[in-house]
Amino acid sequence: MQIYKTFLAGLIAAFVLVLGTAAAPALAATPAEQYITDNVQKGMGILNNTQLSKDQRKTEFQGFLLSLTDISAIGRYTLGQYRRTASPEDLTAFEAAFKDYALAVYQSYFAKYSGQSLKVTGSTPLSADETVVKSVTVDPKKPSAKPFEVQFRVQNNGGKMVVVDFSVEGVWIRELERNDFTSYLGQHNGDVKALTAMLKQKAAQTK
Template identity: 30%
Template sequence: MKHLIRSALAASVLLASAMPAFADARTEAYVQKNASEVLKSLNNPELSAAQRTAAFSAYMDKFTNLDAVSNFVIGKYSRRFTEAELTRYRKAFRAYALAVYEYQLDAYRGETVVVKNSVDRSETDSIVNTVIKRQDGKDMDVRWRVQGKEGSYQVVDVALNLDGNLIWLAIEQRAQFIALLDNNNGSADKLIKKIDSMTADLKAKKRS
């Protein structure tokens, strides 16, 4: 795990150093609106736990480009899997990614998202820096990587400050998944089995 964190931190440092320093109010507004709605979906007292998860997943499906993320995290193997394997993998990955986001953000359900600033990497690629405020003072820094043009923005990675380390989730997953595939002759079945197990573990830890 430590080497994954080091890899993710190194990648995030390189990512940050490559960014030109100018802001994009449009992507900031996009993240402000949608991130707030995502957190609000976790806090509806009229919904059951299953209904909240369904609402959260529906928001995240619109807010994030999970197909792009799923391809990124397996790198070269996205071109080596058969169509059937890729379909099964994407289904498993979607369930896992949504479980990760829900588990990490659930402690901040209903809280306020405040946009601090943003930096454009290109005309279609921005990093929006936010903080999720909590009444107990345990705020969390969250960075959202947004790609696309106005009217078609989607998030392709999220960085959370976990235990003092800023971790880009897709970068960390990429290191883990590619290592597993490299060690198992590129077996889609073994990767999917591992992803399903990780998803089940996260769901078992989820708040009611």
Template identity: 30%
Template sequence: MVRSNMKSRIAIPALAAAIVSVTGLMAGPAFAGNAPSASSHTVEVAASRSATDVIKTLASEAIVGLTDQSLSNDTRRQNFVALMDRYFAMDVISRFVLGRYWRSISEEELNEFADLLQDYLALNYASQFKDFNGEQFVVGDEKQQNKDTFVNSQFVRPDGPPVSIVWRLREFGDEYKIIDVTVEGLSMGITQRDEFTAVIQKNGGEVSALTENLRAKVGK
């Protein structure tokens, strides 16, 4: 349990830094001529042909919408939610983090939970994007396993060992979407599921208790 908690403390900032650091690389001289405009975002996503391309395109949008020091916290969180809408399969993620309990709620309740989950994740992660200091992020190979594709990467820190980050993507129609991220062997989906199912179990198996808990945390 202690090891898991230590990994969690590393994973949360590393996950945020990973996306920001690859945007830093793409904004450098080698990529300066390829920086996308806001109007080209949808076209570039549709044109992505590999899971690796999706991670790189996510990164290029993150630098525009998350790292600007002039952004207010509310705007940064809104931009974070927009990126999740575009690149993450929130319906799949929501069912996974609810465990078996997702079967006990209606589609409307699941959609409501997914919206609150986005706001909750944005509240926890978005503010960390303003602190990027130019650490190096290296995208490696991608591997197919059953119906999912895993993109390997490393977050290289100047003051510590590199952090391994694996992006898990699944193809929906003609595009890939992220369904999980593993940092140093710790699945963020499993970590969130453990936290959420504990709340549900303490409240007699009622998902509504978790929903209200999230609503209070995000101020809705």
């Protein structure tokens, strides 16, 4: 599933760049921008804490990812129209598999993108409760390389902010994932159990 592999690469690049780098707090002019900036610093603290064992760092990092993103909502969204026809039991199993898979992939890839710098450049409100935070990334090891844009879709859910989507160079990852999953389901008679089994298998392989 080439589109799926492309999605993973883009997602991890975008996600880890914001977690593994520092941004200037002074740039955060809105609550959503401040939220992204603060979490950059928090992610850095976990990843660079040498007093933690590997397992402790993994556990704390997973907890951090779960607090930053609404993985359950993202997972439900990726099912598209097939969510309406899936049983409650199948949906519950899928969400659990999706969460485990996403966390396994983040853990596997985050180290590959450490050392990048990220700069919050502004934000665009989509509604009273949703904002797109814009940023650019630069590799300090390659100062001549062209920076690319990463955007974060931040929702304010009753005072709690969460990231619900990412884009790399204008391509929104959640949409790519839904296209890939619904394509898979279309080829497997809408069998959410089959998709869940596939995610479990890939999570195990990644771990």
